[in-house]
Amino acid sequence: MSKGKMRAAFVVEPYRIEIREVDIPQIGPQEVLIRVKSCGICGTDYSIYIGKYSRDFLPLIPGHEFSGEIVEVGENVVGLKKGDRVTADINMGCGICFYCTRGQKLTCPEFRQLGIHIDGAFAEFVKAPFTQVHKLPENVDFDTGAFVEPVSCAIHAAKAMQVSLGSSVAVIGDGTLGILHTQIAKLRGAAPVILIGKHPERMKKAELLGVDYLVDINKVDPLEEVKRLTEGRGADFVIESVGTSRTYELALEMVRPGGRVAAFGITEVEATIAVKPFDFVLGELSMVGSCAGVGNDWPDAIKLLEYNRVNPRPLFSLKVPLEELEKALVEVKENRDLLKVFVVPELSERVVL
Ligand SMILES: [Zn+2]
Ligand SMILES: [Zn+2]
Known part of the structure; x- marks a missing residue:
């Protein structure tokens, strides 16, 4: 069994990270x-850092978007060996409850996520059940491997939404996930794909990746603009990828009658929205929640990356050593030009990507 020490970044209490x-x-x-x-550093890590998430699980090693190399396998592990390059599905259910037996482990009462409830990968080593582990193809490098998790989340939302060929998709939010949603929507044959955001640098990246229309909320009324781009109807599908009450309300205003909203952005726990049931019923609207990539969303994400159907490169901003995690968490929050930042335990200096 493994012996020895490792460096790991612990959130010991809100606003305090220690390398131990x-x-x-x-x-x-x-x-x-x-x-x-x-x-990869994700918004969830910042929420853990400031005490909004996972408070009952501190001290905790966060980090749930990771890749690496297997250095040891347990005696009952099959199909994996030392040296395999892998990532791991972070979502774990009890396996036996009402939800788990229906293939809905994300709603398992015992639901746990690596790096959110259980020690994760802002460390030199992490362990995972072998049934959660996925091998990376040769042409998928480790940073891209760490990006499988966010791609799996976007895929899960796309499957929940069931976008059809030639339907319009509006994505609210120009973060890494918002831009990923636009790429997946294009893969599903959506047209046009519209991104609603407010950060010029991020919008430029989305444009580079082939979004049909950019709607800058600092310059135009997003509702009017989306209507104008969809013959006055509103979008067939709207994905909320910000997580505020206002943007959720906007999503419901922006969807056409008969259309569907995907609820993706994570709000404050107590946030509520105003919905007119009258409009919802007469408009035959639907709304579907989507919380994480799970099960076959992971191999599907790996395939899309292996065959370059999703191009993550323009979304990669920076690599930092483990010791810079705390600084990087704050930077990502403050510098809105930054998209994905990776923590690389073996690095000694940061690298701009
Ligand atoms: Zn994440
Ligand atoms: Zn369960």
């Missing part, structure tokens, strides 16, 4: 030990 020397995780018979090669 701790024991390398001990794996069980069904687990593998992974040397972390890259781990």
Whole structure:
């Protein structure tokens, strides 16, 4: 079994991260030990850092968008070996409850996520159950491997929405996920694909990746603009990828009668929205929630990256050493030009991508 120490970044209390020397995780018979090669920083990590999430689980090693190399396998592990380049599905259910037995583990009462409830990958090593682990194809590098998780989330939302050929999709939010949603919508044959945002640098990236229309809310009324681009009807599908009450209300105003809204952005726990049931009923609207990529969303995400159907490169901003995690969390929040930032434990200096 694994011996020795590793460096790991712990959120010990809100607004305090400590790099500690701790024991390398001990794996069980069904687990593998992974040397972390890259781990993306996500909005959720910032929420954990400021105490909005996972408070009951502190001290915690966050980090749930990771890739790495297997260095040890438990005795009951099949299909994986030392040296395999992998990522891992972070979502774990109990496996036996009402929800799990219906393939809905995201709603399992015992639902746990690696890096959110259980120690994650802002560390030199992380362990994971082998059934959650996915091998990376040769042409998918470690940063892209760490990007499988966000892509799987966008895929999950797209499947929930069931976008059809030639239908219009409006995405509210120009973050990494918002831009990913536009790429997946295009893959599903949506036309036009409209991105609503407010950060010029991010919008430029989306344009580079082939979004049909950019709607800058600092310059135009997004509702009027989306109507204008959809013959006055509103979009067939709207994805909310910001997480505020106002943008959720906007999504419901922006969808055409008979259309569907995907609820994706995570709001404050207590946030509510005003909905007119009258409009909802007479407009035959529907709304579907989508919380994470799970199950086959992961291999599907890997395939899209392997065959360059999704191009993540323009969304990669920076790589930083583990010791810079806290600084980077704040930077990502303050510098809205930054998109995906990766923590690479073996780096000693930051690299601009
Ligand atoms: Zn994330
Ligand atoms: Zn369960």
